[in-house]
Amino acid sequence: MSQIKVTKVKSTIGQAAKVRNVLDSMGLRKIGSTRIYQDNNCIRGMINKVAHLVTYELIQK
Numbered sequence: 001m002s003q004i005k006v007t008k009v010k011s012t013i014g015q016a017a018k019v020r021n022v023l024d025s026m027g028l029r030k031i032g033s034t035r036i037y038q039d040n041n042c043i044r045g046m047i048n049k050v051a052h053l054v055t056y057e058l059i060q061k
Helices: 017-026 041-049
Strands: 003-008 034-038 054-059
Touching: 003 041, 017 041
Parallel strands: none
Antiparallel strands: 003 034, 003 054
16 A cells, blocks of 8 residues: 655745644644655545645655
């Protein structure tokens, strides 16, 4: 099963509350913080919502 590595690269200052909530729920609080998630539709939707603030890469196992 593949995984997705997500890293926060930009600040949430000036962003809508929904965007800040998505990043908080993903566990990305500080710039440079990284999390690894299982690849599924829920995580893909969250990444699409905040794509302008994060970078992501697919990890194949």
